[in-house]
Amino acid sequence: MTSEAVVNRSAPSFPGTGALNLQRAFSQVIILLIVLVQVYPLVWILLTALRPAQEFAAGNPFAIPSVITLENFERAFAQGNLGHYLLNSAIVTLAADALIVVLGMMAAYAIQVLGFKYSRLVLGFFIVGIVVPAHVTLVPLFLNYRNLGLLNSYWSIIVPLVGFSLPMAVYLFQSFYSYIPRELYDAATVDGAGPYRTFFSITVPMSVNTVVTVVFVNTIFIWNDFIFANTFVLDKDMKTVPLGLQSYMGAMGSIDWTATFAAVCVTITPLLLALLVLNRAIIYGIQGGATKG
Structure with a gap:
């Protein structure tokens, strides 16, 4: 019997390790989805606040703004x-x-x-x-x-x-x-x-x-x-x-x-x-x- 076989036979096996890793990966994916659901509205609000008003009214409100502006913040303080x-x-x-x-x-x-x-x-x-x-x-x-x-x-x-x-x-x-x-x-x-x-x-x-x-x-x-x-x-x-x-x-x-x-x-x-x-x-x-x- 070779030494490699002896090593393989003596190595302990852990049944269910693959299932445990799969369960952990699934949990991490679920947590990541929850974080994305929670964070996405905040990111979208910030991007919309930095988007020109004309672009928001005429274009896709969910697209990344082509121009970044602080005019909306100025208007919020001045007019609102x-x-x-x-x-x-x-x-x-x-x-x-x-x-x-x-x-x-x-x-x-x-x-x-x-x-x-x-x-x-x-x-x-x-x-x-x-x-x-x-x-x-x-x-x-x-x-x-x-x-x-x-x-x-x-x-x-x-x-x-x-x-x-x-x-x-x-x-x-x-x-x-x-x-x-x-x-x-x-x-x-x-x-x-x-x-x-x-x-x-x-x-x-x-x-x-x-x-x-x-x-x-x-x-x-x-x-x-x-x-x-x-x-x-x-x-x-x-x-x-x-x-x-x-x-x-x-x-x-x-x-x-x-x-x-x-x-x-x-x-x-x-x-x-x-x-x-x-x-x-x-x-x-x-x-x-x-x-x-």
Whole structure:
């Protein structure tokens, strides 16, 4: 018997290896198709925003533009008042995110760490709030805002956005706090730290990833909000970006598509950049708030 035969006989065989490789290749193809489906609309919007308006109207809207122009972006800011709408959205988003984080952290800290007699019941009310649809509150909120004189104000948008975002924020923070070792709080108490000092010295620094997750998830919801802004804002100067995009609709329903897509590119760019920069922290925050500390 030759040495080559001995080597071949002694080499281990793994049944099903070919099927495993085929399954892995199939999974990779499916993932690639999903990525293409997700990315293609963004690429098409960007190409359309860089295409001359005449070429888009006369030619194939799905073709690669023959000429690259920034005129659509200039028109979006000049005629569509895009800068003012971005400012309104930024004010609403920053204020709402700040309130969601502060109130969510403090509520979760009181429920999970400090504890009180009906803390579990209060947490249950927050969790039930996740499934309450926003549409059922539009009419009561509109009547209350009208009586209080809050229509056409930032608060008329911020308050309901904070209210509907708090349940999920409280749940994520409470889940994360449940995995923080109790010994840390006991040691702080022995050293003479009160609940406020313990909160700012121990809980807040350990919650950075969860804070990033809560802020990013709610920023997407707040930045793209149309329901509350469309219901409670009637003044043109108070419109946010989703409402401002309606300004590109002209007479008889005609729409300046290239300027509209340029405005869409500008509005989604901050969210995409934030996702790319904070991707790792968001993943860790979801894991820490849902599965482990």
